[in-house]
Amino acid sequence: DQQVKQNSPSLSVQEGRISILNCDYTNSMFDYFLWYKKYPAEGPTFLISISSIKDKNEDGRFTVFLNKSAKHLSLHIVPSQPGDSAVYFCAASAGSGNQFYFGTGTSLTVIP
Amino acid sequence: NAGVTQTPKFQVLKTGQSMTLQCAQDMNHNSMYWYRQDPGMGLRLIYYSASEGTTDKGEVPNGYNVSRLNKREFSLRLESAAPSQTSVYFCASSKWTGVTEKLFFGSGTQLSVL
Numbered sequence: 001d002q003q004v005k006q007n008s009p010s011l012s013v014q015e016g017r018i019s020i021l022n023c024d025y026t027n028s029m030f031d032y033f034l035w036y037k038k039y040p041a042e043g044p045t046f047l048i049s050i051s052s053i054k055d056k057n058e059d060g061r062f063t064v065f066l067n068k069s070a071k072h073l074s075l076h077i078v079p080s081q082p083g084d085s086a087v088y089f090c091a092a093s094a095g096s097g098n099q100f101y102f103g104t105g106t107s108l109t110v111i112p
Numbered sequence: 113n114a115g116v117t118q119t120p121k122f123q124v125l126k127t128g129q130s131m132t133l134q135c136a137q138d139m140n141h142n143s144m145y146w147y148r149q150d151p152g153m154g155l156r157l158i159y160y161s162a163s164e165g166t167t168d169k170g171e172v173p174n175g176y177n178v179s180r181l182n183k184r185e186f187s188l189r190l191e192s193a194a195p196s197q198t199s200v201y202f203c204a205s206s207k208w209t210g211v212t213e214k215l216f217f218g219s220g221t222q223l224s225v226l
Contacts, residue, residue: 004154032212043116043202043217044155051211089154098143098162098206098213099170102155 003027004092006103014111019077021106023090026071030092030101035064035075038087038105047088048075080110114138118203118218125193125225133188133221135203143206143213144186145170146178148199149220155202161186193225 005024013019023033031052036044050057050064050073057064063076077084087105116137125131137144146158147170157170161180175197177189186205190197201221206213 002154006154034212034214036215036217041219043204043219044215045217046214049212049214091155093212098145098160098168099157100213100215101171102147104152104154 001026002104003030003101004090004103006088006090006106008106009104010107010109012109012111013080015082016079019075019080019084019108019110021075021077021088021090021108023073023075023103024071025073025092025101027092027094027101028071029094031095032093033064033066033073034091034093034100035062036089036091036102038089044089077108080108082110082112084108085110116203116205116216116218118201118221120221121219122222123224125190125223127194127225129193130189130191131193132190133201133203133223134185135187135218136185137203137205137216138184139205139207139216140183141205141207141216142183144180145204145206145215146176146186146188147202147204147217148172149202150199158188158201195225197223198225199223 034049035047038044091102145160147155159178203218204215
């Protein structure tokens with residue numbers, strides 16, 4: 001059973017607008033959440049993370065919001081750029097362990 | 113900077129054949145991982161090694177074996193390949209950030225089992 005879910009397989013956004021990617025999780029023991037970005041024929045690369053003690057983390061154009069009561073997190077990209085077109089995965093882990101659970105990914109297309 | 117290097121990039125096997133996927137990292141990381149990516153399933157952990165000399169099962173270990181040869185190298189072996197093992201395989205290593213492990217991925221191996 002998928003513990004981390006990304007219910008939107010794809011998203012298209014105009015350049016300069018906001019992109020919002022969503023992620024839901026079921027395991028209340030998860031306390032650390034990460035977003036990875038993947039281009040075709042490459043491995044995923046780390047984008048941004050958030051700990052469960054925070055509800056927001058910002059890094060340049062990227063902001064991640066965490067709603068623990070809803071078991072929901074979202075990634076906001078403002079403004080969106082064509083180079084942001086990629087597949088975005090959210091991932092979660094519990095404690096200091098090595099097991100990360102990944103969502104199925106959302107393919108973002110930013111239209112120039 | 114090489115980072116995480118996987119070989120081969122592509123492989124086609126017949127059912128029942130065996131092969132080993134190789135992975136090496138040059139970042140002096142303690143932990144290494146093997147994931148598989150399938151359509152609609154995301155990335156799923158096969159095995160991981162928290163440190164040299166140790167290995168542990170992940171979500172989908174059946175049909176695979178691993179060897180942590182030294183701190184740099186972590187190999188994944190398919191003893192008798194099955195069509196269900198057709199997938200993209202990613203090796204990763206990680207460093208501790210003080211809060212969690214941060215993963216660094218290789219570019220992947222596309223494996224087809226006929």
